[in-house]
Amino acid sequence: MSSSEFDLIESILRSQSLRRDDVTLGIGDDCALLDVPQGMELAVSLDTLVSGRHFFPDAAPELIGHKVLAVNLSDLAAMGAEPAWVTMGLTLPDADEEWLAGFMRGFSALSSNYGVQLVGGDTTSGPLTVSLQVHGLVPAGKAIRRSGARPGDLVFVSHTIGDAGLALAMLQGRITPTDELQTLRQRLESPQPRIELGIALREVATAAIDLSDGLASDLGHICERSQCGAVIETHELPLSDAVRTLSDWRLAVSAGDDYELCFTIDSSRQERVTQLSKELDLRLTCIGKIRQQPGIDFLSSGGSCESNLQGYDHFPESDS
Template sequence: MLTFFISHVTLNIMFGEFNLIEKYFVGRQPSRKDVMLAAGDDCALVKVPEGMSLAISTDTLVAGTHFLKHANPAWVAHKALAANISDLAAMGATPAWVSLALTLPELDESWLAPFCDSFFKLADYFNIQLIGGDTTKGPLSLTLTVQGFVAHDKALRRDGAQVGDWIYVTGDLGDSRAGLDVILNTDLRDKPFAEDLEIAHYLATPRVLVGQALLGLASSAIDISDGLVADLKHILKRSDVGAHLELSDLPISSQLIQFLGGVDKAQQYALVSGEEYELCFTVPKQHKESIDSALAHCGCKVSCIGQIRPNGHFELSNKGKVVDWPVQGFDHFQQD
């Protein structure tokens, strides 16, 4: 690959280092037409389409912080790549290329095989080509850089929301937080839909089609990685505006309600659940009637949950009654 480097210090420790690269990473995908060079040199070479800007996102996942060391490697691969793709989706960008830096404590093919199978399955689904990376020995972690493109001056940003814009989210919210509860507390595995919610924590669906469809319609957008309230407040800060959210309009799954035993608790989870990788976006009044038809082909639920208000105003209500709930963003769990 773009040369997957392995330091000489680890050559005698990791079995078949170059065979590892050949077996699991090279030749797994057809080459995109815009990839000029992806193997055998110091850098990959790609062509950005004319009239497009390059969109780049990098994320690191560390065992014990973003996932448990004994987590299903296929789920870890999906989560890592989906998180990066979601960042591109939030900008309305088309994903194209990815590089992967993988640090392993030891060569464990029973871990690496399902990891790579899952990684390439998701990459192929979004037509993303792996163009390079790095492998080394050390504590389990992975860093991905995904690149894509979006038309000049058309990217969705966080600083475009205006007073009066409507606030939307995709999908259901709160499931990822409940799944994390199950991961961290095995006593919860007997509760209704515990397994489904754990899977939801790992196997998010990046909303690429939604982001692309919102170009020219949405005034701002962000993906929900730290929780709805925390991420919405990024938009509010960058746009110098406030917001009102209606809790009864939050999209919540029946599985989450049954798992938590009530709607109020589920609403609280929906406000703070991190690593959802759904989109939160704002839409000007003149485009509100166009949203349903514009997103009809995207295959996901879209819900209007509130409206942008003047700066300094942030309010939660439930069927018209103001609710004073303390809400905090998502904290990555720490686990040895």
């Protein structure tokens, strides 16, 4: 390990103020030692974000630090897990301490909000890439899985969808930018993990997933794992005024980066979801229903139906 890598690690260590009691040994040894409480299961997820693919190369380092943690915490939220620890693999083009300081400010602000301690990782040289592995705790047998949806269940989504996709379309020149771009860009670059909602849904939801690749793809994962299908009422989709005015519902269900939760409930629990919406001050919208027949149909108020819509694909098939 080079002296500059030691300096980078030391810089990361200095930026960390959070210390959890269940961390027996954190950064500084070959492995971290973590104490999983009795009666809890460990939820583990890993995401990799690549410059130019998941964030713009010139994005502010604070925003990158926030987003790389937020998208990982969103996976924990989808399973009703409480965040605990995180490890990081950081690949940098050069040892830029000013960039790293900004990155860690964004990272640490969000990690402090949710009590997440950075307990280990690795640094290396190369194209800007960040891999995080998050660890969360959930009472044994209480994790929300994708496989629990049943015909007749209602389908809900949190907040609004499509804003991040609209921002990306503007920034890429596919849609003419408007005054709403700055607000929309916040949804793209500073997603908010729905941890509180996920924990509250442990006793309510039959299945859940976070919307990283678009509703069409992600709800499709629930349907596949639950061996069912769904009918979505497009006029019920929670869209911002900007998405309604500048695009349409198709963008909202196919674009990624929302990091909202999509979840299903037994229809008898609808009143409880209404209560949760008020308690969390978070919009929760019923958009459709689970059915026995496979596939997802998007049904308009006029009766027209569209099927086989796709979300974001990291490895799309070649046209050749």
